Amino acid sequence: MREHNVNGSEGAREGGLGHEVLKKNSNFYIGVAGTVLEGMLSGSLFMLLYAVMQFLWAGRFDMNQALVLTGVIAGIFLLRILIYSYGYTKAQIGGAEVSRNIRLFMGDHLKRIPLSRFTQGQTGDYINTITSDVNNYEKILTHKIGDLAKSFALSLMLIVFVMTVYVPAGLILLAADLLLIPGLWLSFRMVRKYGREKNDICAENVSSIVEYVSGIQTFRAYGVGGLKNKTVIDAMRAFCRISYVYEAKVLPVGAGLSILTWLACPLVIWTAYAPWAAGALDTVSYLLICMLPLFCAKLANTIFVDLTSYKNLMISKNKILGVMEEPEESGSMEPFQTDTHEITFDHVDFAYVPGEPVLKQATFTVPDQKLTAIVGDSGSGKSTILNLIAKYYEPSGGAISIGGRPTGHVAAERVLEQISMVDQDVFLFDDTIRDNIRHARPDATDEEIEAACREANCDGFIRSMEKGYDTPTGENGNLLSGGERQRISIARAILKNSPILLLDEATASLDIENELAVKQAIANLLKEKKTVVMIAHTLSIVKNADQILVVADGKIAEAGTHEELLAKNGKYAAMWQAEQKISA
Ligand SMILES: Nc1ncnc2c1ncn2[C@@H]1O[C@H](COP(=O)(O)OP(=O)(O)OP(=O)(O)O)[C@@H](O)[C@H]1O
Numbered sequence: 001m002r003e004h005n006v007n008g009s010e011g012a013r014e015g016g017l018g019h020e021v022l023k024k025n026s027n028f029y030i031g032v033a034g035t036v037l038e039g040m041l042s043g044s045l046f047m048l049l050y051a052v053m054q055f056l057w058a059g060r061f062d063m064n065q066a067l068v069l070t071g072v073i074a075g076i077f078l079l080r081i082l083i084y085s086y087g088y089t090k091a092q093i094g095g096a097e098v099s100r101n102i103r104l105f106m107g108d109h110l111k112r113i114p115l116s117r118f119t120q121g122q123t124g125d126y127i128n129t130i131t132s133d134v135n136n137y138e139k140i141l142t143h144k145i146g147d148l149a150k151s152f153a154l155s156l157m158l159i160v161f162v163m164t165v166y167v168p169a170g171l172i173l174l175a176a177d178l179l180l181i182p183g184l185w186l187s188f189r190m191v192r193k194y195g196r197e198k199n200d201i202c203a204e205n206v207s208s209i210v211e212y213v214s215g216i217q218t219f220r221a222y223g224v225g226g227l228k229n230k231t232v233i234d235a236m237r238a239f240c241r242i243s244y245v246y247e248a249k250v251l252p253v254g255a256g257l258s259i260l261t262w263l264a265c266p267l268v269i270w271t272a273y274a275p276w277a278a279g280a281l282d283t284v285s286y287l288l289i290c291m292l293p294l295f296c297a298k299l300a301n302t303i304f305v306d307l308t309s310y311k312n313l314m315i316s317k318n319k320i321l322g323v324m325e326e327p328e329e330s331g332s333m334e335p336f337q338t339d340t341h342e343i344t345f346d347h348v349d350f351a352y353v354p355g356e357p358v359l360k361q362a363t364f365t366v367p368d369q370k371l372t373a374i375v376g377d378s379g380s381g382k383s384t385i386l387n388l389i390a391k392y393y394e395p396s397g398g399a400i401s402i403g404g405r406p407t408g409h410v411a412a413e414r415v416l417e418q419i420s421m422v423d424q425d426v427f428l429f430d431d432t433i434r435d436n437i438r439h440a441r442p443d444a445t446d447e448e449i450e451a452a453c454r455e456a457n458c459d460g461f462i463r464s465m466e467k468g469y470d471t472p473t474g475e476n477g478n479l480l481s482g483g484e485r486q487r488i489s490i491a492r493a494i495l496k497n498s499p500i501l502l503l504d505e506a507t508a509s510l511d512i513e514n515e516l517a518v519k520q521a522i523a524n525l526l527k528e529k530k531t532v533v534m535i536a537h538t539l540s541i542v543k544n545a546d547q548i549l550v551v552a553d554g555k556i557a558e559a560g561t562h563e564e565l566l567a568k569n570g571k572y573a574a575m576w577q578a579e580q581k582i583s584a
Pocket of ligand 1: 352376382385
């Protein structure tokens, strides 16, 4: 069976597709050509000025010529505006198109990167890459390359022009521009050394800000918001420090180069003095070639700044490529369908962090169309078992099978088609209630959605809202209560109607009214014959389960029915007695 990454974009893994997405388009090239042409037209004004000065000096300038000159200058000006506007617009459109393609590609790609990659720091890195690195790359396309090409073309044009007037002056200007080579070599070294660090610290900054904003409620509750938040403040301080170090290292190189290129001005004045004094060079030419080095020095400085910043922005391009080339989850996209849906863990090992095992040789079977409850201490690995069944993570050892077929070589997407998950953390999109539920089955009709909601005990509260099923849920469902969100998540599971149901029962944190509503919704959900794995945080709920698994020390410590486990008088019996004491 052919294996490929889940979206079939094998290229992303080989890096080819990433380069393809970053490719410049025709709008970009039109933009660059427009910017260069506009620059050269502005340079042509010097030549015009030179010709006018020659006429003036010779006393041959009259009203007609003044009118022609005004017309030509106005024409060039108009042409420049037209070309600039057209080129600028094209470059902006081209850059935005590339950014859009990169972001779409990355969005799709991130969906397929193993979840184990999404640690706190790495998430900040991804956000930084998708937002500021892509922006930086867009800036390269819309501004930097065009500006650089324009400055290079204009510099070259002026040097050639000065050479036609007086060769040694042209050579001095050329030599001044060649100083850019050692200057840039030095600045590129600084960029390599500090630019990358700056980018990394920026990603850390994003991480800490994301954490701060997501946890703002908790920060406020404990009075650690604002200036008291050490992590955010430290991250910002580190960013200020590295920004300062970066500028402090690059600035002297730029300043030194400015001074050296500016020296071309007195050098040209001295060099051209003798031929002017001897009459070999006319006054107008002398005047012009004495003025132009100042302009050329400014251009050289612009090239230096732009190239240094280009090199710095290229760090962003490499970061984008790095993310694009991250390996995607592998697995067959062939349909994964089995006659039965029992789930088997065969000596499964798993660790989120290398060296810190969560599951050690875990072995058990969840029977087909039966309810299996998982209980155990907090942090014992109950949710991890559900995450592994859903293929959110891959085990490091052993095998997991569904209906007798190992899932190791099956794409997570295909396995998830067989599974509905009702989690403690319900994620809702900032969309209407109806569309949030429809995510479970995009082709579901409105009637089917409403029927699922009736079963999930949420039809009542939805209809009592002013806009009913078209009520927006707010960002991550924050306009709904915890119990309402849970019931919407149950409605999704009912609508999906998949043969396997993974349920993380969490009614403990709800008020009594919501708890009863959610419990009723879960009871309705369990009415259909399905293979159910349910994490239970209170044992009274699992008394009637067909099988109870007790997780302890990374293994299944006990397995059996409620009565069998009580008879064993082991961990489950102890937990049961403790719970009975509390509720007595
Ligand atoms: N994404 C993660 N990265 C690193 N460690 C994790 C991650 N998720 C869970 N862990 C760790 O793995 C262990 C098992 O976690 P798990 O969530 O499976 O426990 P649990 O039994 O479901 O806990 P609870 O009943 O409190 O929800 C814990 O020590 C937890 O700290």
